[in-house]
Amino acid sequence: MKYQILRFLLKTVGKLSKGISLGWRTGFDSGVMLEYVYENKPQGITPLGVLIDKIYLSNKVWDGVRSRRRMLVGQLQDAIAQYNRPQVFDLAAGVGSYLFLLPFDRASIIAGDYNQEAVNQGKAKALAQGRKDIIFKRNDAFNLTEFASKKVDILVSSGFFDILTEDDQIKTVLINGSTITQPGARWVFTIEEHHPDLKLLQESLVDLNQQPWKLVLRPARQLIDWAKPYGWELETLQRNEYFAVGTMVKR
Structure with missing residues:
Protein backbone atom coordinates (compact mmCIF):
# COMPACT_ATOMS: atom_id res chain seq x y z
CA MET A 1 0.00 0.00 0.00
CA SER A 58 19.49 14.65 -2.13
CA ASN A 59 18.55 10.95 -1.95
CA LYS A 60 21.47 8.89 -0.60
CA VAL A 61 21.59 6.71 -3.71
CA TRP A 62 21.94 9.78 -5.95
CA ASP A 63 24.75 10.96 -3.66
CA GLY A 64 26.33 7.56 -4.34
CA VAL A 65 25.89 8.07 -8.10
CA ARG A 66 27.74 11.39 -7.93
CA SER A 67 30.48 9.77 -5.85
CA ARG A 68 30.65 6.99 -8.43
CA ARG A 69 31.28 9.57 -11.14
CA ARG A 70 34.22 11.05 -9.23
CA MET A 71 35.80 7.61 -8.90
CA LEU A 72 35.11 6.88 -12.55
CA VAL A 73 36.76 10.07 -13.78
CA GLY A 74 39.82 9.39 -11.63
CA GLN A 75 40.21 5.87 -13.00
CA LEU A 76 39.67 7.05 -16.58
CA GLN A 77 42.38 9.67 -16.14
CA ASP A 78 44.75 7.01 -14.78
CA ALA A 79 43.91 4.67 -17.68
CA ILE A 80 44.42 7.35 -20.34
CA ALA A 81 47.82 8.18 -18.84
CA GLN A 82 49.02 4.69 -19.79
CA TYR A 83 48.77 5.43 -23.53
CA ASN A 84 49.72 8.00 -26.13
CA ARG A 85 46.37 9.50 -27.21
CA PRO A 86 44.34 6.30 -26.87
CA GLN A 87 41.01 5.45 -28.50
CA VAL A 88 38.33 5.51 -25.78
CA PHE A 89 34.95 3.95 -26.48
CA ASP A 90 32.03 4.37 -24.08
CA LEU A 91 29.51 1.65 -24.87
CA ALA A 92 26.49 3.40 -23.34
CA ALA A 93 27.50 6.93 -22.41
CA GLY A 94 24.16 8.65 -22.23
CA VAL A 95 24.98 12.35 -22.30
CA GLY A 96 28.41 11.41 -20.92
CA SER A 97 29.03 14.42 -18.68
CA TYR A 98 31.93 12.60 -17.00
CA LEU A 99 33.74 12.45 -20.35
CA PHE A 100 33.84 16.26 -20.43
CA LEU A 101 35.81 16.20 -17.17
CA LEU A 102 38.70 14.43 -18.92
CA PRO A 103 41.64 16.50 -20.21
CA PHE A 104 41.02 18.06 -23.62
CA ASP A 105 42.54 16.24 -26.60
CA ARG A 106 44.45 13.74 -24.46
CA ALA A 107 42.42 10.92 -26.03
CA SER A 108 40.09 10.30 -28.95
CA ILE A 109 36.70 9.56 -27.38
CA ILE A 110 33.67 7.93 -28.98
CA ALA A 111 30.57 8.17 -26.80
CA GLY A 112 27.95 5.68 -27.91
CA ASP A 113 24.39 5.25 -26.75
CA TYR A 114 21.23 3.53 -27.98
CA ASN A 115 19.04 6.48 -26.99
CA GLN A 116 19.03 9.09 -29.75
CA GLU A 117 17.94 11.87 -27.37
CA ALA A 118 21.06 11.30 -25.26
CA VAL A 119 23.24 11.23 -28.40
CA ASN A 120 21.75 14.52 -29.60
CA GLN A 121 22.26 16.16 -26.21
CA GLY A 122 25.85 14.93 -26.11
CA LYS A 123 26.56 16.28 -29.60
CA ALA A 124 25.15 19.67 -28.65
CA LYS A 125 27.23 19.81 -25.49
CA ALA A 126 30.42 18.80 -27.31
CA LEU A 127 29.79 21.48 -29.93
CA ALA A 128 29.05 24.15 -27.32
CA GLN A 129 32.24 23.34 -25.40
CA GLY A 130 34.44 22.91 -28.45
CA ARG A 131 35.25 19.33 -27.50
CA LYS A 132 36.19 17.98 -30.92
CA ASP A 133 37.86 15.05 -29.16
CA ILE A 134 34.45 13.68 -28.02
CA ILE A 135 32.25 12.26 -30.77
CA PHE A 136 28.73 11.05 -29.96
CA LYS A 137 27.30 8.22 -32.04
CA ARG A 138 24.37 5.84 -31.78
CA ASN A 139 25.55 2.46 -30.51
CA ASP A 140 24.02 -0.92 -29.70
CA ALA A 141 26.25 -2.59 -27.14
CA PHE A 142 24.54 -5.94 -27.74
CA ASN A 143 25.15 -5.97 -31.50
CA LEU A 144 28.81 -6.08 -32.51
CA THR A 145 28.03 -5.33 -36.16
CA GLU A 146 26.56 -1.97 -35.12
CA PHE A 147 29.43 -0.91 -32.86
CA ALA A 148 30.45 2.72 -33.34
CA SER A 149 34.12 1.75 -32.93
CA LYS A 150 35.91 -1.47 -33.88
CA LYS A 151 39.39 -0.87 -32.44
CA VAL A 152 39.66 0.35 -28.85
CA ASP A 153 42.32 0.97 -26.21
CA ILE A 154 39.99 1.85 -23.34
CA LEU A 155 36.40 0.62 -23.01
CA VAL A 156 33.99 2.37 -20.66
CA SER A 157 30.72 1.09 -19.23
CA SER A 158 29.41 3.53 -16.64
CA GLY A 159 25.96 2.94 -15.20
CA PHE A 160 25.37 0.32 -17.89
CA PHE A 161 26.04 -3.04 -16.24
CA ASP A 162 24.11 -1.62 -13.28
CA ILE A 163 20.81 -1.52 -15.20
CA LEU A 164 21.02 -4.85 -17.06
CA THR A 165 18.64 -7.39 -15.56
CA GLU A 166 19.86 -10.56 -17.28
CA ASP A 167 23.27 -12.13 -16.72
CA ASP A 168 23.45 -13.10 -20.39
CA GLN A 169 23.18 -9.44 -21.38
CA ILE A 170 26.34 -8.63 -19.45
CA LYS A 171 28.13 -11.66 -20.86
CA THR A 172 27.21 -10.58 -24.40
CA VAL A 173 28.67 -7.13 -23.78
CA LEU A 174 31.82 -8.68 -22.33
CA ILE A 175 32.24 -10.84 -25.44
CA ASN A 176 31.65 -7.89 -27.77
CA GLY A 177 34.05 -5.63 -25.90
CA SER A 178 36.69 -8.33 -25.80
CA THR A 179 36.40 -8.83 -29.55
CA ILE A 180 37.42 -5.25 -30.37
CA THR A 181 40.33 -5.02 -27.91
CA GLN A 182 43.90 -6.32 -27.86
CA PRO A 183 46.18 -7.27 -24.95
CA GLY A 184 47.09 -4.11 -23.06
CA ALA A 185 43.62 -2.61 -23.40
CA ARG A 186 41.67 -1.46 -20.36
CA TRP A 187 38.01 -1.61 -19.36
CA VAL A 188 36.73 0.92 -16.83
CA PHE A 189 33.35 -0.10 -15.42
CA THR A 190 30.80 0.58 -12.69
CA ILE A 191 28.40 -1.84 -11.08
CA GLU A 192 25.78 -1.47 -8.35
CA GLU A 193 26.31 -3.80 -5.41
CA HIS A 194 23.74 -2.49 -2.90
CA HIS A 195 20.46 -0.54 -2.73
CA PRO A 196 18.33 0.33 0.33
CA ASP A 197 14.91 -0.48 -1.20
CA LEU A 198 14.63 -2.52 -4.41
CA LYS A 199 10.88 -2.98 -3.92
CA LEU A 200 10.36 0.78 -4.05
CA LEU A 201 11.97 0.90 -7.49
CA GLN A 202 9.88 -1.91 -8.90
CA GLU A 203 6.57 -0.84 -7.36
CA SER A 204 6.82 2.93 -7.73
CA LEU A 205 9.16 3.86 -10.63
CA VAL A 206 9.81 2.95 -14.27
CA ASP A 207 12.98 2.18 -16.22
CA LEU A 208 14.03 3.55 -19.61
CA ASN A 209 11.69 1.04 -21.30
CA GLN A 210 8.74 2.38 -19.26
CA GLN A 211 8.55 -0.90 -17.35
CA PRO A 212 8.68 -1.34 -13.57
CA TRP A 213 12.28 -0.64 -12.57
CA LYS A 214 13.73 -4.06 -11.78
CA LEU A 215 17.25 -3.60 -10.47
CA VAL A 216 19.53 -6.63 -10.14
CA LEU A 217 22.42 -6.15 -7.74
CA ARG A 218 25.70 -7.93 -8.46
CA PRO A 219 29.06 -7.95 -6.66
CA ALA A 220 31.96 -6.55 -8.66
CA ARG A 221 33.78 -9.85 -8.19
CA GLN A 222 31.11 -11.64 -10.24
CA LEU A 223 31.67 -9.34 -13.21
CA ILE A 224 35.44 -9.74 -12.90
CA ASP A 225 35.09 -13.54 -12.85
CA TRP A 226 32.90 -13.45 -15.98
CA ALA A 227 35.50 -11.32 -17.77
CA LYS A 228 38.47 -13.47 -16.78
CA PRO A 229 38.07 -16.11 -19.56
CA TYR A 230 38.50 -13.32 -22.12
CA GLY A 231 41.83 -12.26 -20.67
CA TRP A 232 40.72 -9.48 -18.32
CA GLU A 233 42.35 -9.01 -14.91
CA LEU A 234 41.44 -6.52 -12.20
CA GLU A 235 43.82 -3.58 -11.91
CA THR A 236 41.91 -1.13 -9.67
CA LEU A 237 38.74 -1.33 -7.58
CA GLN A 238 37.06 1.38 -5.50
CA ARG A 239 33.75 1.37 -3.64
CA ASN A 240 31.26 3.60 -1.95
CA GLU A 241 28.14 2.55 -0.04
CA TYR A 242 26.28 1.38 -3.14
CA PHE A 243 28.62 1.18 -6.13
CA ALA A 244 31.92 -0.29 -7.22
CA VAL A 245 34.14 1.26 -9.89
CA GLY A 246 36.92 -0.80 -11.38
CA THR A 247 39.53 -0.99 -14.12
CA MET A 248 40.42 -4.26 -15.79
CA VAL A 249 43.44 -4.76 -18.06
CA LYS A 250 43.56 -7.32 -20.86
CA ARG A 251 46.52 -9.69 -20.74
Missing part, protein backbone atom coordinates in the same frame (compact mmCIF):
# COMPACT_ATOMS: atom_id res chain seq x y z
CA LYS A 2 2.76 2.49 0.87
CA TYR A 3 4.37 1.98 -2.54
CA GLN A 4 1.05 2.53 -4.29
CA ILE A 5 0.58 5.76 -2.36
CA LEU A 6 4.12 6.84 -3.18
CA ARG A 7 3.62 6.09 -6.88
CA PHE A 8 0.40 8.15 -6.87
CA LEU A 9 2.18 11.11 -5.25
CA LEU A 10 5.11 10.87 -7.67
CA LYS A 11 2.74 10.75 -10.65
CA THR A 12 0.78 13.79 -9.47
CA VAL A 13 2.34 16.43 -7.22
CA GLY A 14 5.77 14.89 -7.82
CA LYS A 15 5.71 16.07 -11.43
CA LEU A 16 6.19 19.61 -10.16
CA SER A 17 9.79 18.48 -9.71
CA LYS A 18 11.80 18.62 -12.94
CA GLY A 19 13.80 15.54 -11.97
CA ILE A 20 10.77 13.39 -11.19
CA SER A 21 8.97 14.59 -14.32
CA LEU A 22 12.08 13.74 -16.36
CA GLY A 23 12.21 10.30 -14.74
CA TRP A 24 8.66 9.51 -15.83
CA ARG A 25 9.40 10.67 -19.37
CA THR A 26 12.81 9.02 -19.98
CA GLY A 27 13.02 6.38 -17.24
CA PHE A 28 14.60 6.90 -13.83
CA ASP A 29 17.65 4.90 -14.91
CA SER A 30 18.20 6.65 -18.26
CA GLY A 31 21.35 8.47 -19.25
CA VAL A 32 19.38 11.70 -19.50
CA MET A 33 18.19 11.21 -15.91
CA LEU A 34 21.76 10.59 -14.71
CA GLU A 35 22.92 13.78 -16.38
CA TYR A 36 20.32 15.69 -14.38
CA VAL A 37 21.43 13.98 -11.17
CA TYR A 38 25.06 14.88 -11.90
CA GLU A 39 24.17 18.56 -12.37
CA ASN A 40 22.42 18.51 -8.97
CA LYS A 41 20.59 21.82 -9.46
CA PRO A 42 17.01 21.59 -8.11
CA GLN A 43 14.39 22.88 -10.53
CA GLY A 44 10.63 22.66 -10.72
CA ILE A 45 7.29 24.30 -11.26
CA THR A 46 6.52 26.64 -8.35
CA PRO A 47 8.63 26.83 -5.15
CA LEU A 48 7.00 23.56 -4.04
CA GLY A 49 8.32 21.82 -7.16
CA VAL A 50 11.83 23.12 -6.48
CA LEU A 51 11.62 21.87 -2.89
CA ILE A 52 10.45 18.42 -4.02
CA ASP A 53 13.27 18.33 -6.56
CA LYS A 54 15.81 19.25 -3.88
CA ILE A 55 14.60 16.37 -1.71
CA TYR A 56 14.67 14.02 -4.71
CA LEU A 57 18.23 14.94 -5.71
Whole structure:
Protein backbone atom coordinates (compact mmCIF):
# COMPACT_ATOMS: atom_id res chain seq x y z
CA MET A 1 0.00 0.00 0.00
CA LYS A 2 2.76 2.49 0.87
CA TYR A 3 4.37 1.98 -2.54
CA GLN A 4 1.05 2.53 -4.29
CA ILE A 5 0.58 5.76 -2.36
CA LEU A 6 4.12 6.84 -3.18
CA ARG A 7 3.62 6.09 -6.88
CA PHE A 8 0.40 8.15 -6.87
CA LEU A 9 2.18 11.11 -5.25
CA LEU A 10 5.11 10.87 -7.67
CA LYS A 11 2.74 10.75 -10.65
CA THR A 12 0.78 13.79 -9.47
CA VAL A 13 2.34 16.43 -7.22
CA GLY A 14 5.77 14.89 -7.82
CA LYS A 15 5.71 16.07 -11.43
CA LEU A 16 6.19 19.61 -10.16
CA SER A 17 9.79 18.48 -9.71
CA LYS A 18 11.80 18.62 -12.94
CA GLY A 19 13.80 15.54 -11.97
CA ILE A 20 10.77 13.39 -11.19
CA SER A 21 8.97 14.59 -14.32
CA LEU A 22 12.08 13.74 -16.36
CA GLY A 23 12.21 10.30 -14.74
CA TRP A 24 8.66 9.51 -15.83
CA ARG A 25 9.40 10.67 -19.37
CA THR A 26 12.81 9.02 -19.98
CA GLY A 27 13.02 6.38 -17.24
CA PHE A 28 14.60 6.90 -13.83
CA ASP A 29 17.65 4.90 -14.91
CA SER A 30 18.20 6.65 -18.26
CA GLY A 31 21.35 8.47 -19.25
CA VAL A 32 19.38 11.70 -19.50
CA MET A 33 18.19 11.21 -15.91
CA LEU A 34 21.76 10.59 -14.71
CA GLU A 35 22.92 13.78 -16.38
CA TYR A 36 20.32 15.69 -14.38
CA VAL A 37 21.43 13.98 -11.17
CA TYR A 38 25.06 14.88 -11.90
CA GLU A 39 24.17 18.56 -12.37
CA ASN A 40 22.42 18.51 -8.97
CA LYS A 41 20.59 21.82 -9.46
CA PRO A 42 17.01 21.59 -8.11
CA GLN A 43 14.39 22.88 -10.53
CA GLY A 44 10.63 22.66 -10.72
CA ILE A 45 7.29 24.30 -11.26
CA THR A 46 6.52 26.64 -8.35
CA PRO A 47 8.63 26.83 -5.15
CA LEU A 48 7.00 23.56 -4.04
CA GLY A 49 8.32 21.82 -7.16
CA VAL A 50 11.83 23.12 -6.48
CA LEU A 51 11.62 21.87 -2.89
CA ILE A 52 10.45 18.42 -4.02
CA ASP A 53 13.27 18.33 -6.56
CA LYS A 54 15.81 19.25 -3.88
CA ILE A 55 14.60 16.37 -1.71
CA TYR A 56 14.67 14.02 -4.71
CA LEU A 57 18.23 14.94 -5.71
CA SER A 58 19.49 14.65 -2.13
CA ASN A 59 18.55 10.95 -1.95
CA LYS A 60 21.47 8.89 -0.60
CA VAL A 61 21.59 6.71 -3.71
CA TRP A 62 21.94 9.78 -5.95
CA ASP A 63 24.75 10.96 -3.66
CA GLY A 64 26.33 7.56 -4.34
CA VAL A 65 25.89 8.07 -8.10
CA ARG A 66 27.74 11.39 -7.93
CA SER A 67 30.48 9.77 -5.85
CA ARG A 68 30.65 6.99 -8.43
CA ARG A 69 31.28 9.57 -11.14
CA ARG A 70 34.22 11.05 -9.23
CA MET A 71 35.80 7.61 -8.90
CA LEU A 72 35.11 6.88 -12.55
CA VAL A 73 36.76 10.07 -13.78
CA GLY A 74 39.82 9.39 -11.63
CA GLN A 75 40.21 5.87 -13.00
CA LEU A 76 39.67 7.05 -16.58
CA GLN A 77 42.38 9.67 -16.14
CA ASP A 78 44.75 7.01 -14.78
CA ALA A 79 43.91 4.67 -17.68
CA ILE A 80 44.42 7.35 -20.34
CA ALA A 81 47.82 8.18 -18.84
CA GLN A 82 49.02 4.69 -19.79
CA TYR A 83 48.77 5.43 -23.53
CA ASN A 84 49.72 8.00 -26.13
CA ARG A 85 46.37 9.50 -27.21
CA PRO A 86 44.34 6.30 -26.87
CA GLN A 87 41.01 5.45 -28.50
CA VAL A 88 38.33 5.51 -25.78
CA PHE A 89 34.95 3.95 -26.48
CA ASP A 90 32.03 4.37 -24.08
CA LEU A 91 29.51 1.65 -24.87
CA ALA A 92 26.49 3.40 -23.34
CA ALA A 93 27.50 6.93 -22.41
CA GLY A 94 24.16 8.65 -22.23
CA VAL A 95 24.98 12.35 -22.30
CA GLY A 96 28.41 11.41 -20.92
CA SER A 97 29.03 14.42 -18.68
CA TYR A 98 31.93 12.60 -17.00
CA LEU A 99 33.74 12.45 -20.35
CA PHE A 100 33.84 16.26 -20.43
CA LEU A 101 35.81 16.20 -17.17
CA LEU A 102 38.70 14.43 -18.92
CA PRO A 103 41.64 16.50 -20.21
CA PHE A 104 41.02 18.06 -23.62
CA ASP A 105 42.54 16.24 -26.60
CA ARG A 106 44.45 13.74 -24.46
CA ALA A 107 42.42 10.92 -26.03
CA SER A 108 40.09 10.30 -28.95
CA ILE A 109 36.70 9.56 -27.38
CA ILE A 110 33.67 7.93 -28.98
CA ALA A 111 30.57 8.17 -26.80
CA GLY A 112 27.95 5.68 -27.91
CA ASP A 113 24.39 5.25 -26.75
CA TYR A 114 21.23 3.53 -27.98
CA ASN A 115 19.04 6.48 -26.99
CA GLN A 116 19.03 9.09 -29.75
CA GLU A 117 17.94 11.87 -27.37
CA ALA A 118 21.06 11.30 -25.26
CA VAL A 119 23.24 11.23 -28.40
CA ASN A 120 21.75 14.52 -29.60
CA GLN A 121 22.26 16.16 -26.21
CA GLY A 122 25.85 14.93 -26.11
CA LYS A 123 26.56 16.28 -29.60
CA ALA A 124 25.15 19.67 -28.65
CA LYS A 125 27.23 19.81 -25.49
CA ALA A 126 30.42 18.80 -27.31
CA LEU A 127 29.79 21.48 -29.93
CA ALA A 128 29.05 24.15 -27.32
CA GLN A 129 32.24 23.34 -25.40
CA GLY A 130 34.44 22.91 -28.45
CA ARG A 131 35.25 19.33 -27.50
CA LYS A 132 36.19 17.98 -30.92
CA ASP A 133 37.86 15.05 -29.16
CA ILE A 134 34.45 13.68 -28.02
CA ILE A 135 32.25 12.26 -30.77
CA PHE A 136 28.73 11.05 -29.96
CA LYS A 137 27.30 8.22 -32.04
CA ARG A 138 24.37 5.84 -31.78
CA ASN A 139 25.55 2.46 -30.51
CA ASP A 140 24.02 -0.92 -29.70
CA ALA A 141 26.25 -2.59 -27.14
CA PHE A 142 24.54 -5.94 -27.74
CA ASN A 143 25.15 -5.97 -31.50
CA LEU A 144 28.81 -6.08 -32.51
CA THR A 145 28.03 -5.33 -36.16
CA GLU A 146 26.56 -1.97 -35.12
CA PHE A 147 29.43 -0.91 -32.86
CA ALA A 148 30.45 2.72 -33.34
CA SER A 149 34.12 1.75 -32.93
CA LYS A 150 35.91 -1.47 -33.88
CA LYS A 151 39.39 -0.87 -32.44
CA VAL A 152 39.66 0.35 -28.85
CA ASP A 153 42.32 0.97 -26.21
CA ILE A 154 39.99 1.85 -23.34
CA LEU A 155 36.40 0.62 -23.01
CA VAL A 156 33.99 2.37 -20.66
CA SER A 157 30.72 1.09 -19.23
CA SER A 158 29.41 3.53 -16.64
CA GLY A 159 25.96 2.94 -15.20
CA PHE A 160 25.37 0.32 -17.89
CA PHE A 161 26.04 -3.04 -16.24
CA ASP A 162 24.11 -1.62 -13.28
CA ILE A 163 20.81 -1.52 -15.20
CA LEU A 164 21.02 -4.85 -17.06
CA THR A 165 18.64 -7.39 -15.56
CA GLU A 166 19.86 -10.56 -17.28
CA ASP A 167 23.27 -12.13 -16.72
CA ASP A 168 23.45 -13.10 -20.39
CA GLN A 169 23.18 -9.44 -21.38
CA ILE A 170 26.34 -8.63 -19.45
CA LYS A 171 28.13 -11.66 -20.86
CA THR A 172 27.21 -10.58 -24.40
CA VAL A 173 28.67 -7.13 -23.78
CA LEU A 174 31.82 -8.68 -22.33
CA ILE A 175 32.24 -10.84 -25.44
CA ASN A 176 31.65 -7.89 -27.77
CA GLY A 177 34.05 -5.63 -25.90
CA SER A 178 36.69 -8.33 -25.80
CA THR A 179 36.40 -8.83 -29.55
CA ILE A 180 37.42 -5.25 -30.37
CA THR A 181 40.33 -5.02 -27.91
CA GLN A 182 43.90 -6.32 -27.86
CA PRO A 183 46.18 -7.27 -24.95
CA GLY A 184 47.09 -4.11 -23.06
CA ALA A 185 43.62 -2.61 -23.40
CA ARG A 186 41.67 -1.46 -20.36
CA TRP A 187 38.01 -1.61 -19.36
CA VAL A 188 36.73 0.92 -16.83
CA PHE A 189 33.35 -0.10 -15.42
CA THR A 190 30.80 0.58 -12.69
CA ILE A 191 28.40 -1.84 -11.08
CA GLU A 192 25.78 -1.47 -8.35
CA GLU A 193 26.31 -3.80 -5.41
CA HIS A 194 23.74 -2.49 -2.90
CA HIS A 195 20.46 -0.54 -2.73
CA PRO A 196 18.33 0.33 0.33
CA ASP A 197 14.91 -0.48 -1.20
CA LEU A 198 14.63 -2.52 -4.41
CA LYS A 199 10.88 -2.98 -3.92
CA LEU A 200 10.36 0.78 -4.05
CA LEU A 201 11.97 0.90 -7.49
CA GLN A 202 9.88 -1.91 -8.90
CA GLU A 203 6.57 -0.84 -7.36
CA SER A 204 6.82 2.93 -7.73
CA LEU A 205 9.16 3.86 -10.63
CA VAL A 206 9.81 2.95 -14.27
CA ASP A 207 12.98 2.18 -16.22
CA LEU A 208 14.03 3.55 -19.61
CA ASN A 209 11.69 1.04 -21.30
CA GLN A 210 8.74 2.38 -19.26
CA GLN A 211 8.55 -0.90 -17.35
CA PRO A 212 8.68 -1.34 -13.57
CA TRP A 213 12.28 -0.64 -12.57
CA LYS A 214 13.73 -4.06 -11.78
CA LEU A 215 17.25 -3.60 -10.47
CA VAL A 216 19.53 -6.63 -10.14
CA LEU A 217 22.42 -6.15 -7.74
CA ARG A 218 25.70 -7.93 -8.46
CA PRO A 219 29.06 -7.95 -6.66
CA ALA A 220 31.96 -6.55 -8.66
CA ARG A 221 33.78 -9.85 -8.19
CA GLN A 222 31.11 -11.64 -10.24
CA LEU A 223 31.67 -9.34 -13.21
CA ILE A 224 35.44 -9.74 -12.90
CA ASP A 225 35.09 -13.54 -12.85
CA TRP A 226 32.90 -13.45 -15.98
CA ALA A 227 35.50 -11.32 -17.77
CA LYS A 228 38.47 -13.47 -16.78
CA PRO A 229 38.07 -16.11 -19.56
CA TYR A 230 38.50 -13.32 -22.12
CA GLY A 231 41.83 -12.26 -20.67
CA TRP A 232 40.72 -9.48 -18.32
CA GLU A 233 42.35 -9.01 -14.91
CA LEU A 234 41.44 -6.52 -12.20
CA GLU A 235 43.82 -3.58 -11.91
CA THR A 236 41.91 -1.13 -9.67
CA LEU A 237 38.74 -1.33 -7.58
CA GLN A 238 37.06 1.38 -5.50
CA ARG A 239 33.75 1.37 -3.64
CA ASN A 240 31.26 3.60 -1.95
CA GLU A 241 28.14 2.55 -0.04
CA TYR A 242 26.28 1.38 -3.14
CA PHE A 243 28.62 1.18 -6.13
CA ALA A 244 31.92 -0.29 -7.22
CA VAL A 245 34.14 1.26 -9.89
CA GLY A 246 36.92 -0.80 -11.38
CA THR A 247 39.53 -0.99 -14.12
CA MET A 248 40.42 -4.26 -15.79
CA VAL A 249 43.44 -4.76 -18.06
CA LYS A 250 43.56 -7.32 -20.86
CA ARG A 251 46.52 -9.69 -20.74
